[in-house]
Amino acid sequence: MNESSPRQGSSAASKRKDARRNQQTLLDAAAAVFVTSGVDAPVREIAAKAGVGLGTFYRHFPTRADLVIAVYRHQVDTCAEACPALLTAGPTPFAALERWIDLFVDFLVTKHGLAAAMQADSTGFEALHAYFLDRLVPVCTQLLDAAAAAGEIRPGLDAYHLMRGIGNLCIGTDSDPRYDARRLIALLLTGLRRPHRT
Amino acid sequence: MNESSPRQGSSAASKRKDARRNQQTLLDAAAAVFVTSGVDAPVREIAAKAGVGLGTFYRHFPTRADLVIAVYRHQVDTCAEACPALLTAGPTPFAALERWIDLFVDFLVTKHGLAAAMQADSTGFEALHAYFLDRLVPVCTQLLDAAAAAGEIRPGLDAYHLMRGIGNLCIGTDSDPRYDARRLIALLLTGLRRPHRT
DNA sequence: ATACGATACGGAACACTGTTCCGCTTTACA
DNA sequence: TGTAAAGCGGAACAGTGTTCCGTATCGTAT
Numbered sequence: 001m002n003e004s005s006p007r008q009g010s011s012a013a014s015k016r017k018d019a020r021r022n023q024q025t026l027l028d029a030a031a032a033v034f035v036t037s038g039v040d041a042p043v044r045e046i047a048a049k050a051g052v053g054l055g056t057f058y059r060h061f062p063t064r065a066d067l068v069i070a071v072y073r074h075q076v077d078t079c080a081e082a083c084p085a086l087l088t089a090g091p092t093p094f095a096a097l098e099r100w101i102d103l104f105v106d107f108l109v110t111k112h113g114l115a116a117a118m119q120a121d122s123t124g125f126e127a128l129h130a131y132f133l134d135r136l137v138p139v140c141t142q143l144l145d146a147a148a149a150a151g152e153i154r155p156g157l158d159a160y161h162l163m164r165g166i167g168n169l170c171i172g173t174d175s176d177p178r179y180d181a182r183r184l185i186a187l188l189l190t191g192l193r194r195p196h197r198t
Numbered sequence: 199m200n201e202s203s204p205r206q207g208s209s210a211a212s213k214r215k216d217a218r219r220n221q222q223t224l225l226d227a228a229a230a231v232f233v234t235s236g237v238d239a240p241v242r243e244i245a246a247k248a249g250v251g252l253g254t255f256y257r258h259f260p261t262r263a264d265l266v267i268a269v270y271r272h273q274v275d276t277c278a279e280a281c282p283a284l285l286t287a288g289p290t291p292f293a294a295l296e297r298w299i300d301l302f303v304d305f306l307v308t309k310h311g312l313a314a315a316m317q318a319d320s321t322g323f324e325a326l327h328a329y330f331l332d333r334l335v336p337v338c339t340q341l342l343d344a345a346a347a348a349g350e351i352r353p354g355l356d357a358y359h360l361m362r363g364i365g366n367l368c369i370g371t372d373s374d375p376r377y378d379a380r381r382l383i384a385l386l387l388t389g390l391r392r393p394h395r396t
Numbered sequence: 397a398t399a400c401g402a403t404a405c406g407g408a409a410c411a412c413t414g415t416t417c418c419g420c421t422t423t424a425c426a
Numbered sequence: 427t428g429t430a431a432a433g434c435g436g437a438a439c440a441g442t443g444t445t446c447c448g449t450a451t452c453g454t455a456t
Binding site: 212213214216217220245250251252253254257 | 431432433434435436437
């Protein structure tokens with residue numbers, strides 16, 4: 001990697017002060033707006049909240065999805081990095097897996113509409129989908145492998161499927177209080193668990 | 199019910215021949231377009247395919263969702279009506295439940311984007327969501343109750359949750375060949391099943 | 397301190413949605 | 427056949443994401 005080459009993407013540090021400041025202002029505004037209006041909030045609303053024009057928005061974040069990634073990147077990374085500690089702390093690998101999934105679900109349901117936006121088929125959100133998967137599938141694989149090695153779960157379910165399923169189950173947790181995604185996810189994990197005898 | 203009162207809604211039989219013909223033409227065009235472009239196909243595309251104006255479209259189907267309901271109403275009803283036969287034919291109530299869910303999943307994944315559109319929070323698709331639920335929750339409840347009475351499943355999961363979960367798991371089955379919703383649904387059902395010993 | 401070129405800004409304009417509205421046409425019936 | 431009611435078409439509206447370009451600002455070389 002050549003450090004001096006100008007990096008592309010939303011996290012590039014610009015030479016100009018106003019550019020850097022605007023990028024941060026946009027991130028803050030977006031974080032605030034996402035809480036109130038969900039991840040699907042109009043670009044104009046975010047730009048307005050940041051006191052910035054549309055051109056500025058798109059200069060920093062070529063696409064809406066890039067903004068979402070930038071806003072949540074830190075939390076996704078945190079979730080990914082929690083894995084080793086959980087594996088060490090947990091009584092069993094399966095317990096660690098459960099805890100990790102809890103973390104992941106917390107994250108998804110807290111951000112209104114994030115789960116739905118993560119769908120690869122949503123317009124232009126492929127990048128978001130890809131980022132989540134790139135970052136989290138490896139750690140989920142590690143947890144699954146550990147649980148499988150300990151004989152706690154039946155093998156054969158890859159991390160991609162599990163994460164995809166959990167993401168889907170979290171869709172619409174806001175907008176419907178009677179729906180409890182966690183219950184279904186728990187059921188899924190029960191189904192994954194190997195019966196104690198044989 | 200007064201048969202002579204003019205019925206509201208998309209299935210009202212109009213007095214005028216051209217109106218009836220256009221309604222049918224629209225339904226046919228929509229069915230065709232849904233196969234090619236998915237349930238999210240633009241209204242204009244459907245109207246164009248039917249060779250009618252937008253005004254005509256909205257006269258017959260006040261909202262996009264009403265059209266979707268009209269197109270799939272028959273299949274939803276068929277799915278609902280399959281229940282008694284399955285309960286009679288199946289070796290056990292749980293087997294009947296499995297078969298019925300298979301039917302339901304077949305239906306969902308066949309129609310590109312239907313599962314996603316069923317989300318209550320999608321713009322204006324509340325009616326679609328409601329229709330599915332009104333029609334299918336009762337029969338799913340019946341199947342669950344039968345399985346619970348036979349002691350095959352652990353009680354405590356209502357039909358609404360199960361259907362909601364299955365619907366969610368089916369989201370994005372097109373647009374991603376590596377994702378297999380059925381596998382996860384099977385896992386969910388395994389988790390629902392009561393362990394054989396107590 | 398100033399001048400200048402590169403960089404970034406703002407927001408009008410575009411393309412694409414779903415939906416409404418209303419002047420005109422077609423139909424059914426007397 | 428005349429007429430009123432019913433239906434039709436598509437322009438127009440409102441709300442998206444995104445592009446474009448004239449203008450303003452910043453960093454730096456002088």
